[in-house]
Amino acid sequence: MTYNFYINGxxxxxxxKVDDSIFGETERILSQINKSRNRYINEAIAYYNRVQRxxxxxxxxxxxxxxxxxxxxxxxxEFERIDYVD
Numbered sequence: 001m002t003y004n005f006y007i008n009g010x011x012x013x014x015x016x017k018v019d020d021s022i023f024g025e026t027e028r029i030l031s032q033i034n035k036s037r038n039r040y041i042n043e044a045i046a047y048y049n050r051v052q053r054x055x056x057x058x059x060x061x062x063x064x065x066x067x068x069x070x071x072x073x074x075x076x077x078e079f080e081r082i083d084y085v086d
Contacts, residue, residue, distance in 0.1 A: 016041075 018026075030037055 026037070026040065030040060033040075035043075
């Protein structure tokens with residue numbers, strides 16, 4: 001099966017092998033909604049890209065947070081000590 005995709009406003013052709021069960025389910029859904037197969041697949045890929053970007057950002061933020069965790073705890077302890085001096 002071959003599909004066309006747009007990249008930077010330009011259409012790209014992609015050959016895609018789809019499991020029979022996924023293809024069948026997709027065709028059943030498409031028969032019930034008013035959307036072309038190409039539009040449906042483009043939207044699915046765009047959605048999956050957003051999910052993946054979110055997961056990559058979450059992973060990067062966790063890594064950055066772990067890097068500063070010890071320093072943050074040290075600073076917090078210093079502030080707590082300052083409060084007790086007054």
